[in-house]
Amino acid sequence: VKEPEANALPVPVVFVVDDDEAVRNATRMLLQSVGLAVETFDSADRFLASADVARHGCLVLDIRMPGMSGLELQEKLAARNATLPIIFITGHGDVPMAVQAMRRGAVDFLEKPFRDQDLLDRIQRAITESERRMGDRQEQARLAERAAALTAREREVMDLVVDGKANKVVAAELGLSERTVEIHRSRVMSKMGAESLAELVRMAMALR
Amino acid sequence: MNPLRRHRAPSAGERLAPFRIVIAYTLLGTLLVFFNDPALHALGLDDEAHGPLRIAGGLVWVWATAALMFTLRRRRISADRRHESDLNARVNQLSCLYEVSRLLHLPGVLGEAALGSIARLVANAMPPLGRAEARVSLDGREAFTPGFRDREPMVRIPVVVRARVLGAVEVMFPEGPADGNGYRGFEEGTSLLEGVASQLALVGERQLAEREAMTHRERLAHMTRLSLLGEMAGGIAHEINQPLTAIASYAQACRRMIQSQCGEKPEVLDAMDQIGAQAFRGGEIIRRLRGFATRGERKRQPVELGGLLRDVVRLAEVDSRLHRIGIRLDLAEGIPLVLADPVQIQQVALNLIRNGLEAMDKVPPEKAAVIVRSRWRDDNMVEVTVEDRGEGVPAETERSLFLPFATTKTSGMGLGLSISHSIVTSHGGELWFTRNDGRPGTTFHFTIPAAPAGAVSKQDDGKEATT
Numbered sequence: 001v002k003e004p005e006a007n008a009l010p011v012p013v014v015f016v017v018d019d020d021e022a023v024r025n026a027t028r029m030l031l032q033s034v035g036l037a038v039e040t041f042d043s044a045d046r047f048l049a050s051a052d053v054a055r056h057g058c059l060v061l062d063i064r065m066p067g068m069s070g071l072e073l074q075e076k077l078a079a080r081n082a083t084l085p086i087i088f089i090t091g092h093g094d095v096p097m098a099v100q101a102m103r104r105g106a107v108d109f110l111e112k113p114f115r116d117q118d119l120l121d122r123i124q125r126a127i128t129e130s131e132r133r134m135g136d137r138q139e140q141a142r143l144a145e146r147a148a149a150l151t152a153r154e155r156e157v158m159d160l161v162v163d164g165k166a167n168k169v170v171a172a173e174l175g176l177s178e179r180t181v182e183i184h185r186s187r188v189m190s191k192m193g194a195e196s197l198a199e200l201v202r203m204a205m206a207l208r
Numbered sequence: 209m210n211p212l213r214r215h216r217a218p219s220a221g222e223r224l225a226p227f228r229i230v231i232a233y234t235l236l237g238t239l240l241v242f243f244n245d246p247a248l249h250a251l252g253l254d255d256e257a258h259g260p261l262r263i264a265g266g267l268v269w270v271w272a273t274a275a276l277m278f279t280l281r282r283r284r285i286s287a288d289r290r291h292e293s294d295l296n297a298r299v300n301q302l303s304c305l306y307e308v309s310r311l312l313h314l315p316g317v318l319g320e321a322a323l324g325s326i327a328r329l330v331a332n333a334m335p336p337l338g339r340a341e342a343r344v345s346l347d348g349r350e351a352f353t354p355g356f357r358d359r360e361p362m363v364r365i366p367v368v369v370r371a372r373v374l375g376a377v378e379v380m381f382p383e384g385p386a387d388g389n390g391y392r393g394f395e396e397g398t399s400l401l402e403g404v405a406s407q408l409a410l411v412g413e414r415q416l417a418e419r420e421a422m423t424h425r426e427r428l429a430h431m432t433r434l435s436l437l438g439e440m441a442g443g444i445a446h447e448i449n450q451p452l453t454a455i456a457s458y459a460q461a462c463r464r465m466i467q468s469q470c471g472e473k474p475e476v477l478d479a480m481d482q483i484g485a486q487a488f489r490g491g492e493i494i495r496r497l498r499g500f501a502t503r504g505e506r507k508r509q510p511v512e513l514g515g516l517l518r519d520v521v522r523l524a525e526v527d528s529r530l531h532r533i534g535i536r537l538d539l540a541e542g543i544p545l546v547l548a549d550p551v552q553i554q555q556v557a558l559n560l561i562r563n564g565l566e567a568m569d570k571v572p573p574e575k576a577a578v579i580v581r582s583r584w585r586d587d588n589m590v591e592v593t594v595e596d597r598g599e600g601v602p603a604e605t606e607r608s609l610f611l612p613f614a615t616t617k618t619s620g621m622g623l624g625l626s627i628s629h630s631i632v633t634s635h636g637g638e639l640w641f642t643r644n645d646g647r648p649g650t651t652f653h654f655t656i657p658a659a660p661a662g663a664v665s666k667q668d669d670g671k672e673a674t675t
Contacts, residue, residue, distance in 0.1 A: 020450050022486050026457035033464040066532045091446035113453035116460035
């Protein structure tokens, strides 16, 4: 397991939500035995009520539970804009549910009973995914901050430029001179911290 | 008065009573012959010389007529007696047939007590042929009168059912057949035995048919149990996977803890205890399944209903997890043991619970519930109710609800309720449903007779319970 990186991501935590006490405890013991931080919950409701879903880590979620099901929890998390990657634990014959879960963005699923290594590998991947998503989110926040510093005109210029339009076309559309557009464009590049047009395009995509 | 009383020998006084008149005539005539001589003399008919001769003549006359009267009287009496004895025999034979047919029309299997009564009735109807002892056997059971000895019986009439000898009516005469009644009486006795045998054959036929019906019902019940388990296979696999998953994780955690020596010893020990406990949990699930899948051709026995229902609810939870609906068990205290085939009663309960769960498919889980209750009724029946909060039984399916193959579901054969109905009925109970009062859903009820007080349950798990 990777050490938390220098860019100050907190220690990843593995949330385990399973209504079966034995499975829950066994999973916790297994994950603790490899040094992972674990928090367990016996129902989706309790997880939603008390877990910090914005944290770095992942969610190991039983797909079939009384009360709120795993799929419903996934929906609720999506509605809260939570980035926590989800690994679904499924039983025999739950493949259609698992497919549905994957379509909705779950990172993986695992059929019971599973090998420890399979679970640990998937958790590892999910944590990497979480790091990436946390990074994306930080990046996006940074970009949003920079974009906020743009003037309305600069914003207009950026939108047209990243659409692939030449300065001349942009100038014509906005009723400006080509020279003025060039000035706006270089300001946009420096305010956004973009080295090239390609980077600016990527940033604009991330902001959308 | 019992018409079946045995004849007894009459006393000397009784034997002479019918001859009172003949005896009186003889005595009076003799006296007249001796003492009437002076009277004859006075009438001028007297002849001294012929006195002794006339007395002798008078005596011959009187005694000869007396002898004639005696003979006639005796003939008459013996004819009367024969008629009376014939009549008695008829009465005995008729009451024998009547009693036998009454015994045979009692419901259920003809027990040894009833066979014993029949043997006594048959023996008592035989006296015209001599003192008789009888043995009656049917369908593996037999009974005989105390004096019956198993030597070559004098008369043996087989009881034939479907071209098979299923028993016999046998009569023997320990003192040999009585004289004087000849072949005619013997024939009548035989035809009586044949009458009894043919009645027994009807009962044998009925018992065979009942047994066949029971076997069919058991096979059908077994088949529908297996198909029920088939429908539940997904849930069952899930249920068994739970402890297996836990065991695998605990074992792997133990291995890592020991390998890295980072785990505390108590932690490892705890994990190992858990492995054991989870293995038992898996075993329990399999025990319940195996119990449910058995052929179950066991006899009715006193069983503890609470244990049965608890097991059934555990089985049904396989489904309730799927439907995400809780099953509540509300058992009354102090319920007596019931007389039942445990597996079949579980089948009925499981069927009703699963139906309840399915009826609530469109009901939000927080509003759905299945409640299983038991209570002891005044009529010595135990009533089990399974209540749901579903949409209720549609009016158009109400009439065909308990008919086979009348399913409204997409899965299953539609045998659940019909087999449940026939199981409950064969136990002497009833199965019906009521619409919930004031709230949505349906309640199914079924009753089972309580076992006789003091009965001891002998269930598989070895736990014994007494009423």
